[in-house]
Amino acid sequence: MVTSPPMSPDLAPVFAALGDPTRLALIGRLGAGPLSITELADGLPLTRQAVAKHLTVMRGAGLVEQSRAGREARVSLRPEALLAARDHLALAAAQWDSTLDRLKRLAED
Amino acid sequence: MVTSPPMSPDLAPVFAALGDPTRLALIGRLGAGPLSITELADGLPLTRQAVAKHLTVMRGAGLVEQSRAGREARVSLRPEALLAARDHLALAAAQWDSTLDRLKRLAED
DNA sequence: AGAATATGCAACCAGGAGGTTGCCGATATG
DNA sequence: CATATCGGCAACCTCCTGGTTGCATATTCT
Numbered sequence A, B: 001m002v003t004s005p006p007m008s009p010d011l012a013p014v015f016a017a018l019g020d021p022t023r024l025a026l027i028g029r030l031g032a033g034p035l036s037i038t039e040l041a042d043g044l045p046l047t048r049q050a051v052a053k054h055l056t057v058m059r060g061a062g063l064v065e066q067s068r069a070g071r072e073a074r075v076s077l078r079p080e081a082l083l084a085a086r087d088h089l090a091l092a093a094a095q096w097d098s099t100l101d102r103l104k105r106l107a108e109d
Numbered sequence C: 001a002g003a004a005t006a007t008g009c010a011a012c013c014a015g016g017a018g019g020t021t022g023c024c025g026a027t028a029t030g
Numbered sequence D: 001c002a003t004a005t006c007g008g009c010a011a012c013c014t015c016c017t018g019g020t021t022g023c024a025t026a027t028t029c030t
Helices: A009-018 A021-030 A037-042 A048-060 A079-108 B011-018 B021-030 B037-042 B048-060 B079-108
Strands: A064-069 A072-077 B064-069 B072-077
Touching: A009 A021, A009 A048, A009 A079, A009 B011, A009 B021, A021 A037, A021 A048, A021 A072, A021 B011, A037 A048, A037 A072, A048 A064, A079 B079, B011 B021, B011 B048, B011 B079, B021 B037, B021 B048, B021 B072, B037 B048, B037 B072, B048 B064
Parallel strands: none
Antiparallel strands: A064 A072, B064 B072
C-alpha cells in the first residue's frame, strides 16, 4: 500500500523559486562561486533591483544565502534545499513509477 | 572545470508547475492511480474548473496526461518529467556541492 | 572631505495566475 | 425521451509577481 503523501507542501516555495528562467540563470552563475549582487546582475538584461528581488525569493526558499562584506553583499548557494528537493522528487518519482508500472501490468492482462 | 549552465531553462515550467501546493496535492492524489477531474476536485476546497486549470498547467509541463473515457477524462501521471527534473537537480546539486566544498577548503587555509 | 560604488527601500505599473460563476455540448441513466 | 452528470469554454475579478525608477544610506577610494 502506497499511502504516503509523496511530497510535503513545504517544498512548494523551493520549486516555485526554481520555476523562473531568470532565477535558474542566477543559480547557474552562482555555481562557480559566491558573487556580489551587481556582479550577478551585470550580464543580465535586468536591473540590479530586479535581481535583488529574485534573491529575496530565493533566500526565502533557502536556495541562497547572503552575507555582508563591507559595502557589498556576498551571495552564495545553499545546496541543502536543492538536495532535499531532489530527494523528495526521487522518492515520489520512484513511487509513481512503481504504481504506474503495476497499473500498466494489470492493463496488459 | 565546471563550465556551468547547470540547468536548462526548459525545466522552468516543470518546477513552476510543482511550485504550487494545490498542484502538489493533486499530484499526491494521482499517485494512487488515474482519476477523473471531478474525482480529483472532490475533496478539495476548489471548483472543478480551478482543478481543470491546474491540470492544463501540469499537462503543459508534461507532468500529467489526459485521455477520454466516455464522458469522463482520465488523468494520469507521467513520471518522465519528474525523473528528468530529479536528474538535473541531482547533477546541479553535485556540482555545487563540490564547488562549495572546494571553496570551503580554500577558506579554511 | 568629496566622489564614486554597492546596497536597500518604497512607490508604482502591467500582466499573469488562481479562482469564481454561468453556460453549453456530450454522454450515461431512469 | 428526459434528466442528471462530466467536461470544456469564456468572461470576469483580485492579488501576486516581475520589472521599473527614484532616492537614501553606507562604504571605499583619492
